[in-house]
Amino acid sequence: MKNRSLLIIFELTVMLAVFAFTAAISLRGFAKAELISRESLRLDNAVMLAQSAAEIFRSENGTAELALGLTRAEAERLGLELVISPIKTDSELYRAAEISVLFDGGEIYRLKASAGEVGDYE
Numbered sequence: 001m002k003n004r005s006l007l008i009i010f011e012l013t014v015m016l017a018v019f020a021f022t023a024a025i026s027l028r029g030f031a032k033a034e035l036i037s038r039e040s041l042r043l044d045n046a047v048m049l050a051q052s053a054a055e056i057f058r059s060e061n062g063t064a065e066l067a068l069g070l071t072r073a074e075a076e077r078l079g080l081e082l083v084i085s086p087i088k089t090d091s092e093l094y095r096a097a098e099i100s101v102l103f104d105g106g107e108i109y110r111l112k113a114s115a116g117e118v119g120d121y122e
Contacts (some may be wrong), residue, residue, distance in 0.1 A: 044088035045078045046101035046109040053082060054097050054113035062095025079103070091116070 049071060055069040064084040072097055075082040081102040094116040101109040 004031055009018070019038075042080075042103060043108060049075055049080060049082060050068065050099045050101050050109050050111040052111055053084060057084070057097055057099070057113045058081075058115045060115070062097070064097050067097075075101070081109075087112070 005113045052074070053067045053071045055068060056070050057064060060066045064086050071082055083100045083102060085098045085100070087096040087098055094114065096114045098114065099111045100107050100114055
């Protein structure tokens, strides 16, 4: 009878070890999924922020300061930094800018916007 109870205790110990190992692997997978989800959300927010700035830039005939001013509060709320850099053009009627969204000093999204004449900046 003693051998049988030792066998049951050994079997339970092995099953507990297998369960702990599987739980550790699952937790690691869940942590990675959480990280990917946060990065995806950050990129989605960056795209929406850059598009909003580009729409303001176009509607205000290429006023980068106004586009930056109107979107700065939203960028700060999201923990992102918005940079609008004017691009030199040959025409007075045509203005272009490069809109960059940064996170922790690294660029995560860039968009070029134009205002003025018909057509997009290339």
